[in-house]
Amino acid sequence: MPDYSMAPGRTPTDGGFAGFRLADADVDDGEGAYREEATRSARVAAVVMVAATLIGLITTLQGNDAGGAAQSLVSPRNLIMAVVFDVMIAFWIWNGRRGAIGLAAVRLVAGAFLYGGIAAYLGQMFVAGVTFLASAAIIALIMTDLRMAVVGLLAAVGLLPACVGVVSMVGQSTGYNPLGRLLMAHQLEQADFEGVVEGRRLDYEIDLPGGWAVLRKDVVRELRPGADRWLIEPARDAHAIVSVSKRRAGTSKGIRRSDRQLLRSWVEDARRKVSPSQRRLEILDEDRAKIGFLPATYVHQVHWSGEVDIESIYAFVLTPTAQVRIWAFATAGSFRKVEDDLRHIVASLAVTDEAKDADHDDRSQLPAPLD
Numbered sequence: 001m002p003d004y005s006m007a008p009g010r011t012p013t014d015g016g017f018a019g020f021r022l023a024d025a026d027v028d029d030g031e032g033a034y035r036e037e038a039t040r041s042a043r044v045a046a047v048v049m050v051a052a053t054l055i056g057l058i059t060t061l062q063g064n065d066a067g068g069a070a071q072s073l074v075s076p077r078n079l080i081m082a083v084v085f086d087v088m089i090a091f092w093i094w095n096g097r098r099g100a101i102g103l104a105a106v107r108l109v110a111g112a113f114l115y116g117g118i119a120a121y122l123g124q125m126f127v128a129g130v131t132f133l134a135s136a137a138i139i140a141l142i143m144t145d146l147r148m149a150v151v152g153l154l155a156a157v158g159l160l161p162a163c164v165g166v167v168s169m170v171g172q173s174t175g176y177n178p179l180g181r182l183l184m185a186h187q188l189e190q191a192d193f194e195g196v197v198e199g200r201r202l203d204y205e206i207d208l209p210g211g212w213a214v215l216r217k218d219v220v221r222e223l224r225p226g227a228d229r230w231l232i233e234p235a236r237d238a239h240a241i242v243s244v245s246k247r248r249a250g251t252s253k254g255i256r257r258s259d260r261q262l263l264r265s266w267v268e269d270a271r272r273k274v275s276p277s278q279r280r281l282e283i284l285d286e287d288r289a290k291i292g293f294l295p296a297t298y299v300h301q302v303h304w305s306g307e308v309d310i311e312s313i314y315a316f317v318l319t320p321t322a323q324v325r326i327w328a329f330a331t332a333g334s335f336r337k338v339e340d341d342l343r344h345i346v347a348s349l350a351v352t353d354e355a356k357d358a359d360h361d362d363r364s365q366l367p368a369p370l371d
Helices: 041-062 076-094 100-121 125-143 148-160 160-174 217-223 252-273 337-345
Strands: 196-198 202-207 227-233 239-246 282-293 296-306 309-318 322-331 350-353
Touching: 041 076, 041 100, 041 125, 076 100, 100 125, 100 148, 125 148, 125 160, 148 160, 196 282, 202 227, 202 322, 202 337, 217 227, 227 309, 227 337, 239 337, 309 337, 322 337
Parallel strands: none
Antiparallel strands: 196 202, 202 350, 227 239, 239 322, 282 296, 296 309, 309 322
């Protein structure tokens, strides 16, 4: 039997590489790679690795991906490859194949810096922290032989990213994600609005219900350049987008004609862009009313965005100097749960002064079906 007592990485008394114990005799598999008995911690770590990657694949297939710059990295194809690779490493660890521990550690460190680093770059500090913490826990499992209680604790920590994904996936189906605010914290204004949000391009105020937040200006500019304010309820994935543009001068009768023409042009544009075989736009009802003393038109509609039904209230409001559009929406499955908040936001609009910077094309501000 080869003498491993003074091999690199060992002392004469430790009896094996980290994560492995030597059996009474090493077994040569015929290819020069010797097999050793894996510790209980290493085997648990192998299971956790496979489980975490597999759950990540399932949640991605359900549409819960990272989006943005990280989306291509967590595509189903790449995650399937990661699952296969992790299963292979786990098999080697369980069978005590020499070198499997080092390979697993390299894979975990690389994954932590890749996905955690991208999350940190995008400002998703909660996701980045969970990723680094989970990777460190699994590495500790692989490299040591611990008591069962500690093994269980580290295994639970190692599964944290998978648990976050499962909670988000369940939230998509139930309409409520308790982690929604944490996951979106990097996109939200940190100021205390005290229940009232003020406009940027027009001096107006709009109520901010409890549990709602406001997207940062740079985030709004990236997602929807024409929007003035974007209110969001992260836990229920409900939104209210306020857009402002300059109104052409005219009489009262002219204002009502402009109202009808703009609304009709938006509906016609939206329907022209919709493929009857894949998407639809359904106007549930229309209503003419007033918000404060301002003439307004409400449209309650449902449209298919390609993945899910979006139900919304679209309000077109005319002020002496500007046209204000409020698009308050949520998925059709959760709309009823937030309908009161959405209607309250629309009805709470109070214009206090004239437009500040509203030189934007009218039609560019009209909402279009989500892609």
